Amino acid sequence: MTRGMLTLLKQSLKSVIPESYRKTLRRWGTQAVHFGWSRHCPVCNCRASSFRPHGDPPEPDAVCHVCLSKAPHRLAGLFFRNFADKLFQRNETCVHVAPEPELSRQLRRQCHVAGMNYRVGGFGTNYAEFFDLTNLSLPNQSVSLFYCCHVLNALIEDRKAISEIFRVLKPEGVAVIQVPAFCTEPTTVEALESEDERIQKFHDPAIYRCYTDADYRSRLQAAGFHVEVFDAASFPEDERIRMGLHGEVLHIGFRNAEHPVAAALRALRQ
Ligand SMILES: [Zn+2]
Structure with missing residues (x-):
């Protein structure tokens, strides 16, 4: 089949298959092309021969071909x-x-x-709901499960945001508040003064800080959270490789230190 015929076939299929089905077909196609047994993505549940490289210089085994998740999302x-x-x-x-x-x-x-209410939003008009992390439009103690990934490091007032998450969390609630890989300096590195400073330190004008593990925990604890971690290092090496996990750590905040998930995470570390 010539390239011209292939293009014509693609255009014909596009005109008769609705967009929602095209997405599913594309997903199935991607799954089939990259199918294998050596990798498993816990986000989309696909089996693949590899994850694709990402970044500059390229990090190997980084992005799931099917759902585009990266290692922190997979953890x-x-x-x-x-x-x-x-x-x-x-x-x-x-x-x-x-x-x-x-x-x-x-x-x-x-x-x-589970029959649970899922609310999704963010800072801007592109989301279903408007959520400003430093001033959440949610009642006190109304949320059972809270999740945000790589947002606190992009906020000037991260402590205010952490306090807001604590405020809206139910006594038996769980807050998964993920931040990027930790700084190896003795203390958290911040660049609050100017865009130039942020570009110089983090190569990104939207990033305000890189936390150390100890400082991040202490900021969560200062708001009232009991903190546990879900650490990629707690898995055997072959499982980490299979799921494309590297050195990620997930910090999880609880109001109740005896929450069954907190207890299970403590048991995992032993
Ligand atoms: Zn995936």
Whole structure:
């Protein structure tokens, strides 16, 4: 078949297949092309021969071909799957701020199965709801499961945002508040003064800080959270490779230190 005939065939199919079906077909096609047994994405649940490289210089085994999740999303996806029975509860509310499409699909599905209310939003008009993390339009103690990924490091007032998340969380709630890989300097590196400073330190004008692990924990604890971690390092090496996990750590805040998920995370570390 010539290139011209292929283009014509694609255009004909496009005109008769609705967009929603085309997305599914594209997904199936991608799954088929990259199918294999050596990799498993815990977000979209696909099996693949590899993850694709990403970044400059390219990091190998970085992005899922099918759902485009990166390693931090896959660790979060794995957490939501492993503790699903304790996190997703009928008639409770899950809030996902600044949603990543692939994790949003997973959380929406898990909430639907459990009969839980899934609310999604962010700072801007592109979202279903407007959520300013420093001034959440949610009642006190109304949220059972809260998730945001890589947002706090892009806020000037991160402590205010952490306090807001604590305020809206129910006494038995769980807040998964993910930040990027940790700084290896003795203390958190911040650039609050100017865009130039942020570009110089982080190569990104939207990033205000890179936390150390200890400082990030202390900022969460100062708001009242009991903090546990879900650490990629707690998995055997072959499992980490299979899921394309590197050195990610997920910090999870609880109001109740005896929450069953907190207890399970402590047990995992032992
Ligand atoms: Zn995936």
